[in-house]
Amino acid sequence: MAKEGVDHRVAVTPEITEKYIAAGHNVTVEAGAGNLAGITDDNYVNAGARIATVENEITTADVVISVNPLSENVIDRLARGTIVVSIQEPFKHPNNMKLFIDRGITAFALEFIPRTTRAQYMDVLSSQACLAGYKAVIEAAHYLDKGFPLLMTSAGTVPAARVLIIGAGVAGLQAIATAKRLGAIVTAFDVRTAAKEQVESLGAKFVDVESQEIANGVYATEMSDSYKLAQEEKLRSVLPGCDVVITTAQIPGKKAPVIVKRDMVESMKRGSIIVDLASKTGGNCEYTVPGETAVVGGVTIIAFNSILDLIATDASRLFAKNVFAFLEFLLQKVGECGIDAAAPAEDIISKTLITHEGKVRNDRIQALV
Numbered sequence: 001m002a003k004e005g006v007d008h009r010v011a012v013t014p015e016i017t018e019k020y021i022a023a024g025h026n027v028t029v030e031a032g033a034g035n036l037a038g039i040t041d042d043n044y045v046n047a048g049a050r051i052a053t054v055e056n057e058i059t060t061a062d063v064v065i066s067v068n069p070l071s072e073n074v075i076d077r078l079a080r081g082t083i084v085v086s087i088q089e090p091f092k093h094p095n096n097m098k099l100f101i102d103r104g105i106t107a108f109a110l111e112f113i114p115r116t117t118r119a120q121y122m123d124v125l126s127s128q129a130c131l132a133g134y135k136a137v138i139e140a141a142h143y144l145d146k147g148f149p150l151l152m153t154s155a156g157t158v159p160a161a162r163v164l165i166i167g168a169g170v171a172g173l174q175a176i177a178t179a180k181r182l183g184a185i186v187t188a189f190d191v192r193t194a195a196k197e198q199v200e201s202l203g204a205k206f207v208d209v210e211s212q213e214i215a216n217g218v219y220a221t222e223m224s225d226s227y228k229l230a231q232e233e234k235l236r237s238v239l240p241g242c243d244v245v246i247t248t249a250q251i252p253g254k255k256a257p258v259i260v261k262r263d264m265v266e267s268m269k270r271g272s273i274i275v276d277l278a279s280k281t282g283g284n285c286e287y288t289v290p291g292e293t294a295v296v297g298g299v300t301i302i303a304f305n306s307i308l309d310l311i312a313t314d315a316s317r318l319f320a321k322n323v324f325a326f327l328e329f330l331l332q333k334v335g336e337c338g339i340d341a342a343a344p345a346e347d348i349i350s351k352t353l354i355t356h357e358g359k360v361r362n363d364r365i366q367a368l369v
Contacts, residue, residue, distance in 0.1 A: 007038035008312035009319055011065040013088070014047035016216035016320040021048045023328070028057050037312040053181060065323055067316075069093045072112055080104040083337035085323060085330075087111050087124065091253050094368040100355040105266045106339065110254075110326065117346050122326040126170045127318040130309060133174030135311050136275045137163075140244045141182060143300055144253035145275050149183025160185045165204070166259055166284060167302070168195035171277055176202045187238065191249075200244070205272050209234050215354075232261065240267045245274045255325065260285040295332030326352075 010033045012020070020027050027049040031041060041051045050057075050147040051186060058064065058077045066086035066154035078084070081104060088109035090097050100107045102199075102316040110124045120126070137150050141148055144161065151158035163179040165172045168190035176199060181188045184203040188195075195205040209231050239245065239260070245268075250256050265274070276283045285305060287296050291305040308315040333349060343361065345349045354362040 004351045007068050008309040009067045009316045010037050011067045012032040013317055016324045017047040017049045028052050030054055037316040075099045081191045097368050101358050104358045107355045109354050112352045114351050122322050124319055127322055128172040130174045131311050131315050132307050133171035135307050136277055137175050137178040139277050140273045145271050148283045161243040163244040164242045165246050168199050170247040176204045176258050221362045234323045239264050243272055248277045249284050250278050250281055256281040256284055258286050262286045266297050268299045272299045274301045276303045330367045
């Protein structure tokens with residue numbers, strides 16, 4: 001299923017449809033679900049799927065796969081015991097959690113897949129962030145009225161663009177790599193000191209903040225006020241020299257931190273570009289308007305509703321592969337011993353299972369219901 005009007009991606013592709021069918025499953029795809037990702041209903045039919053409307057088929061599904069959280073109307077149609085696998089965004093959609101419980105739905109949140117080597121091939125956040133980081137640089141290059149690489153011409157030298165990446169997670173690292181390939185001079189910042197080695201390994205310069213506070217781990221965390229002040233002071237010295245800034249900093253389950261303040265934007269050169277990849281959770285730039293492109297003092301701030309809409313074909317392909325890997329693992333474990341027995345023993349299942357048999361099974365969302 002694809003959530004109409006919100007996302008161009010789809011959770012299953014014809015290639016993956018064939019894999020489900022080869023594994024002995026029947027596949028039904030919502031009519032038109034793949035249109036915005038360049039996949040027609042005929043493509044699915046040729047792969048062995050049936051095409052139907054949600055209203056006619058959803059009540060008989062054993063497993064429902066979706067990119068985005070299901071609507072409340074769709075959840076109301078699900079049969080008791082249906083398995084739902086999707087990005088759930090429980091903190092934004094607490095009513096969905098209550099409906100899952102009321103209807104006895106077994107729901108898995110793909111965004112909770114652990115960042116471990118064992119689960120890497122199921123990790124939808126990483127695959128999608130990688131594409132987002134790449135596309136952010138391409139879009140920035142499109143909007144920037146300068147070239148990215150150093151060019152030596154008979155008329156003189158064209159200097160390389162200077163790019164700053166804020167946040168060196170998966171999206172940020174891919175943005176660094178892409179900007180470097182385009183020939184830009186790249187610097188990057190992250191609150192996690194462990195990111196410095198990764199940034200420098202890609203040929204970028206790491207922006208150090210003078211502070212005794214250290215953040216480690218896979219995800220960024222909320223920092224102290226003193227650290228934030230030191231961070232702001234450092235960024236104020238760096239931003240005026242940047243042609244492009246790409247922000248990717250997000251904190252799971254919370255509003256994105258505002259890192260690029262109004263006065264920082266106003267200090268930047270006319271013609272500079274900011275691409276805010278955190279706009280869906282509020283944005284890293286104080287001037288960000290989610291879903292819009294704003295111009296402030298000659299600086300363009302781009303905040304796509306979903307930058308993955310611009311690369312939906314590949315985003316769908318990777319998402320579908322991640323979900324197939326997760327379901328293959330899940331159904332094997334459930335077939336062996338059932339969900340209740342498998343969940344405590346398997347961290348992939350225990351971390352992603354959020355509701356089952358009318359109960360919350362995840363401590364992170366317990367307070368929502």
